[in-house]
Amino acid sequence: MNCTTCGRKVELSKALCFQCLKQIHKLSQKHSSEKKISSLFSYQEPLRSLIISAKVDRNIRSYHAIKKIFLARSYTKQLATWANYVAPAPSSLWSRAHLKYDLAYMLAYHLSRQYQITLISPPFLQGWKVSKQSKATARQKSAWENMPELHGLGDKKLLLIDDVTTSGETLYHLEKAFPTYYAKALCLADAS
Numbered sequence: 086m087n088c089t090t091c092g093r094k095v096e097l098s099k100a101l102c103f104q105c106l107k108q109i110h111k112l113s114q115k116h117s118s119e120k121k122i123s124s125l126f127s128y129q130e131p132l133r134s135l136i137i138s139a140k141v142d143r144n145i146r147s148y149h150a151i152k153k154i155f156l157a158r159s160y161t162k163q164l165a166t167w168a169n170y171v172a173p174a175p176s177s178l179w180s181r182a183h184l185k186y187d188l189a190y191m192l193a194y195h196l197s198r199q200y201q202i203t204l205i206s207p208p209f210l211q212g213w214k215v216s217k218q219s220k221a222t223a224r225q226k227s228a229w230e231n232m233p234e235l236h237g238l239g240d241k242k243l244l245l246i247d248d249v250t251t252s253g254e255t256l257y258h259l260e261k262a263f264p265t266y267y268a269k270a271l272c273l274a275d276a277s
């Protein structure tokens with residue numbers, strides 16, 4: 086098999102060669118527990134190609150590689166230990182509506198399994214025709230506000246998971262929409 090990002094020969098079970106994996110770890114961002122929104126990596130090569138390969142080409146080896154990298158980070162573990170609930174960022178619904186692989190949902194799902202945290206899953210609304218991200222955000226927000234699972238969370242701690250974030254904007258809006266609980270967001274990659 087070949088490395089999904091550079092094409093070098095790799096073992097059958099691996100999606101990435103050693104060099105690309107090392108490059109990805111070099112993209113690590115600094116974390117502070119004070120920050121509400123954190124990203125594990127900056128959105129640069131070869132991580133960018135790996136994410137595109139999973140999301141757009143739906144490459145299963147890339148998907149597993151991302152999952153492994155995401156779950157193995159100590160900061161992921163730190164936030165998972167902090168949280169009572171985990172949820173994919175509603176922005177990921179936009180991907181689903183456009184038939185892209187929903188990476189944020191997948192990461193949130195595996196995190197909830199690994200750390201035994203309750204997963205809050207936004208409803209999948211079929212037939213959404215959203216042309217603009219801003220429009221999608223408003224509609225997704227109202228979809229979330231109507232979710233029965235969110236009522237009664239009280240002051241519980243919620244960890245939002247996103248794949249690629251261009252700015253923290255959507256996540257900030259989300260926090261504003263749910264002032265009754267404490268939310269932090271963890272993104273795989275920061276593209277801002």
Ligand SMILES: [Zn+2]
Pocket residue numbers: 088089090091092093101102103104105106
């Ligand atoms: Zn490589």
